[in-house]
Amino acid sequence: MSSYIRVALTLLMVTAIASDSIASAQQILTPAQVKGKRILLVVGEPEKGETNDDGLVKKHLEDQGYIVTMASEDDPATVTSDLDLIMISSTADPREVGDKYAKVAVPVFTWNTVDYPDMKMTGPERHVDFETIDPEQDFARSFSMLYGYFPNAVDPIVREFGGKTQLFGTSYLLPQNFGWGKPAAAADIVVNLEGDPTRAGVFTYEKGATMYNGFVAPARRAGFYIQDSTFHYLTEVHGPTEGDQDMADWWVGLKLFDATVRWTVSQPMAADPYDPAATKAALLKAAKGKKVLFVRRFDTPEGEESDDHIVDHLKEVGFIVKEVDQTQPQTEAEGEDLILISATNSKYKTTNKYRDAKVPLMCLEGLMADTLKMAGRRRYVDYGEHGEVKESEDPPEAYLEIVNSNHPMAAGLKNGYVKFIKEADVLKWATPSPSATIIATLPNSFHERAIFGFEKGAAMADEFVAPARRTMFPIDNPAFDYLTEQGHTLFDAALLWTIGTPAR
Amino acid sequence: MTFLFRVSVKFVFVFLVATVLPAQTYKVIATYKLSGTSAKGIAVDTGRRHLFVAGDDGVAVLNADTGATVGTIDGMKDARDVLLVPEIDGGEAGHFTKGFASDEVGHVIAFSSVDMKTTSTIDLETRGPSSLCYDSNAKTVEAVSAAGSLTTINADTGKAIKTGKMATGAGQIVCGNLGHVYVADPPANAVHVLNDETMRNDGNYPMKTGTKPSGLALDTKGRRLFVGCEDGTIEIIDTDAGFTFIELQGGKGVARETFAWLPQGKGQWKAAAFVVQEDGTLSGVRMNAFINYSIGGQYKLGPGLSSVAYDDKTHHLFLTSMKSGSPAVVVVGY
Numbered sequence: 001m002s003s004y005i006r007v008a009l010t011l012l013m014v015t016a017i018a019s020d021s022i023a024s025a026q027q028i029l030t031p032a033q034v035k036g037k038r039i040l041l042v043v044g045e046p047e048k049g050e051t052n053d054d055g056l057v058k059k060h061l062e063d064q065g066y067i068v069t070m071a072s073e074d075d076p077a078t079v080t081s082d083l084d085l086i087m088i089s090s091t092a093d094p095r096e097v098g099d100k101y102a103k104v105a106v107p108v109f110t111w112n113t114v115d116y117p118d119m120k121m122t123g124p125e126r127h128v129d130f131e132t133i134d135p136e137q138d139f140a141r142s143f144s145m146l147y148g149y150f151p152n153a154v155d156p157i158v159r160e161f162g163g164k165t166q167l168f169g170t171s172y173l174l175p176q177n178f179g180w181g182k183p184a185a186a187a188d189i190v191v192n193l194e195g196d197p198t199r200a201g202v203f204t205y206e207k208g209a210t211m212y213n214g215f216v217a218p219a220r221r222a223g224f225y226i227q228d229s230t231f232h233y234l235t236e237v238h239g240p241t242e243g244d245q246d247m248a249d250w251w252v253g254l255k256l257f258d259a260t261v262r263w264t265v266s267q268p269m270a271a272d273p274y275d276p277a278a279t280k281a282a283l284l285k286a287a288k289g290k291k292v293l294f295v296r297r298f299d300t301p302e303g304e305e306s307d308d309h310i311v312d313h314l315k316e317v318g319f320i321v322k323e324v325d326q327t328q329p330q331t332e333a334e335g336e337d338l339i340l341i342s343a344t345n346s347k348y349k350t351t352n353k354y355r356d357a358k359v360p361l362m363c364l365e366g367l368m369a370d371t372l373k374m375a376g377r378r379r380y381v382d383y384g385e386h387g388e389v390k391e392s393e394d395p396p397e398a399y400l401e402i403v404n405s406n407h408p409m410a411a412g413l414k415n416g417y418v419k420f421i422k423e424a425d426v427l428k429w430a431t432p433s434p435s436a437t438i439i440a441t442l443p444n445s446f447h448e449r450a451i452f453g454f455e456k457g458a459a460m461a462d463e464f465v466a467p468a469r470r471t472m473f474p475i476d477n478p479a480f481d482y483l484t485e486q487g488h489t490l491f492d493a494a495l496l497w498t499i500g501t502p503a504r
Numbered sequence: 505m506t507f508l509f510r511v512s513v514k515f516v517f518v519f520l521v522a523t524v525l526p527a528q529t530y531k532v533i534a535t536y537k538l539s540g541t542s543a544k545g546i547a548v549d550t551g552r553r554h555l556f557v558a559g560d561d562g563v564a565v566l567n568a569d570t571g572a573t574v575g576t577i578d579g580m581k582d583a584r585d586v587l588l589v590p591e592i593d594g595g596e597a598g599h600f601t602k603g604f605a606s607d608e609v610g611h612v613i614a615f616s617s618v619d620m621k622t623t624s625t626i627d628l629e630t631r632g633p634s635s636l637c638y639d640s641n642a643k644t645v646e647a648v649s650a651a652g653s654l655t656t657i658n659a660d661t662g663k664a665i666k667t668g669k670m671a672t673g674a675g676q677i678v679c680g681n682l683g684h685v686y687v688a689d690p691p692a693n694a695v696h697v698l699n700d701e702t703m704r705n706d707g708n709y710p711m712k713t714g715t716k717p718s719g720l721a722l723d724t725k726g727r728r729l730f731v732g733c734e735d736g737t738i739e740i741i742d743t744d745a746g747f748t749f750i751e752l753q754g755g756k757g758v759a760r761e762t763f764a765w766l767p768q769g770k771g772q773w774k775a776a777a778f779v780v781q782e783d784g785t786l787s788g789v790r791m792n793a794f795i796n797y798s799i800g801g802q803y804k805l806g807p808g809l810s811s812v813a814y815d816d817k818t819h820h821l822f823l824t825s826m827k828s829g830s831p832a833v834v835v836v837g838y
Contacts, residue, residue: 238746
């Protein structure tokens with residue numbers, strides 16, 4: 001076999017793997033495909049005279065073809081190889097359940113809110129990291145919990161039943177018990193509550209995602225807002241109003257439950273191993289012939305050479321590059337396939353340009369997170385930087401912490417610290433709206449996210465809907481030249497994802 | 505004793521009385537024997553104190569307070585259902601001059617409840633047993649044939665004005681808001697929502713956990729549909745979304761129902777759906793609030809109950825029954 005053929009085959013394989021990885025992230029088993037899946041439902045003993053919905057949940061799952069086995073809260077976490085999902089009911093005593101299912105490499109779907117910390121799904125503090133709402137004690141709040149919000153209509157679970165970025169009815173119109181959690185950066189928040197985008201009623205962790213305290217998810221994890229006796233209140237619509245789209249979009253609690261269960265038992269996203277050459281090869285394939293608008297500041301006092309090298313790299317991987325100055329009108333983007341915004345640009349001079357562009361955009365300037373609707377507008381609260389003497393109390397940094405190793409943008413790097421630039425320097429960050437997929441954060445700065453992306457159609461800050469994929473990849477003015485090998489590979493992987501086919 | 509103290513004592517007394525007031529316990533007050541071999545639908549004219557009872561002998565008319573026979577509506581045998589239409593042009597509340605009855609083979613008659621004469625006969629589009637309800641908005645009587653048709657009858661003229669074939673059911677029917685006619689269909693395990701304006705099925709309400717729905721009652725203000733199922737489940741459905749939000753436990757067997765506001769007078773239950781079932785159970789589904797219902801009482805009255813009507817003058821319930829194999833009306837009060 002000639003080296004040319006070998007390279008071509010490798011390229012083909014890499015492309016296929018990359019495409020599959022992206023596609024698999026979107027796939028949820030159909031109702032027909034879950035038939036025969038085995039579920040272990042962990043429950044507690046109801047108090048004398050009390051009832052709960054565990055039996056209803058079991059019946060509901062069995063009606064869909066799942067095979068459900070019940071386990072007691074006291075049972076050891078014996079997991080057989082044919083088990084597809086563990087469900088933990090809120091009726092199980094969280095002190096008895098503890099962390100015995102945390103390390104199990106089987107997907108877990110739980111509505112045991114108080115057990116979230118032991119499952120490493122949230123922090124440990126009640127009322128701060130998680131909370132259960134009881135209508136006896138929190139009457140008004142138990143009403144406000146009836147209104148959930150889907151922050152991201154392109155989340156695979158929400159997309160599964162055609163949910164929109166809007167409010168919906170979580171449970172029937174009665175004051176009820178609810179639970180919420182505040183998950184770690186790598187989680188996807190499917191539903192938020194009480195107008196707080198970080199207060200998750202439903203949230204998920206992909207296998208391999210960094211959960212709370214650096215714990216890596218051994219399999220998929222999902223948290224859900226119901227409590228002991230509220231499953232039967234999950235909304236659904238029947239009869240004449242079923243055909244009314246607004247009504248149908250509101251009464252989706254049960255559909256949400258079913259889709260979340262199916263997402264949790266579905267095949268997790270599989271990461272390709274870290275391979276800079278393969279990533280670059282995949283980018284070569286994807287970028288070939290694509291037009292990129294590189295927005296930079298010409299004749300900049302700092303970063304000119306670095307910008308030139310970015311252009312060289314873009315051309316090397318096959319992009320057709322058009323360079324424009326920050327002050328040129330955004331009509332320059334017409335006909336382009338990608339907009340890449342350099343960190344040499346002045347945020348003030350670049351204004352709000354490119355925010356509405358209907359083509360994918362990758363931004364290298366972290367401080368533009370607000371103008372591009374990626375984060376809120378509070379400087380040093382919603383976005384900021386490390387290592388800029390006059391603007392930050394944080395020291396310079398060279399490392400990032402990967403939190404979502406299975407995402408294509410992580411380039412196959414394992415969760416944990418990765419040396420990003422060769423010497424500690426300025427690194428920017430933002431706390432994007434929860435629809436963003438977080439790939440890397442700044443070390444020891446839980447809420448300061450460095451690399452992240454928005455899927456086309458996801459809700460960004462201020463309810464702005466992403467017109468196309470949006471990626472933040474913050475490298476300060478000259479830092480492209482100081483990227484480590486891993487940093488370069490992350491750059492290529494971020495470009496590759498940004499120009500990829502968005503989820504439908 | 506200071507004024508404040510007196511008020512406090514009175515308040516405490518009233519509170520104690522209210523707290524210790526026993527729940528109203530329903531019991532059999534009287535039993536009226538009927539001729540024939542069956543007793544099915546029942547209606548009460550509270551103003552004239554007449555009971556109208558459908559059975560194999562036709563529609564019998566009784567004195568509601570004594571059970572004495574007043575007469576029979578001519579023109580119908582093997583009657584299944586009967587209803588009275590309130591005065592359309594004024595008249596006293598609870599004053600009825602017209603009635604309708606259906607049979608087991610596809611006929612409906614309109615009659616004068618004053619002189620007990622049949623005024624018109626309507627042949628339904630399909631044969632088989634049929635049930636009736638009154639649409640107070642449209643001023644029409646809706647006749648649902650279990651064989652699969654809906655017929656709209658002008659309540660004033662007694663003439664059929666619209667008819668259509670569609671899947672129906674053999675259970676109870678009730679008329680609701682927006683031209684909807686709810687039909688219990690035991691084999692389909694659903695309540696059909698028919699539209700008497702379009703003559704189409706607008707959708708179905710599936711049962712949540714109950715099986716074989718047969719009894720229906722509707723609170724048109726709260727838009728709550730009470731569905732009695734043959735397995736004993738009573739589902740309460742929010743008709744705006746077809747969502748069952750409460751399930752209660754009733755008796756067993758075929759169910760029939762009625763709904764009443766203040767069924768025991770002021771200061772007692774706000775409203776209730778009364779469910780009677782074949783095994784002889786009378787269940788009072790008590791409204792505590794529009795989102796809160798509970799079984800206010802459950803009474804064993806002997807097997808064979810088949811229909812129920814509420815008398816808002818005496819707060820009594822009239823139940824058709826097969827007492828010891830013979831048809832009767834059981835009067836229940838507290």
